[in-house]
Amino acid sequence: MYQYINVLGGNNMKIISKILGMFVGLVIVFGLFSCDSNDCSHSYGSWSIQKESTCEEEGLKSRTCIKCGEVQTQTISPKGHNYSNGVCTICGKSE
């Protein structure tokens, strides 16, 4: 029983608080690199097309962070008609 008290008392208490301080420091460092924080510098893979844009309609592309898996989506602007002799060569719509 005396030994048990001795472990918690005196200099050992300082060591415990040091370890605790280091642990808190680690948590803070981990927090900085964690993707849950807004400071996360995401590392995204390449864009993959979810929906191809057409002449008039927007498409959709997405990419995923390789660190935390957060998905970023972006719209693809419509291609616009490509008229040839008054008719779109892509969708066939007349001008």
Ligand SMILES: [Zn+2]
């Ligand atoms: Zn991330």
Ligand SMILES: [Zn+2]
């Ligand atoms: Zn078209």
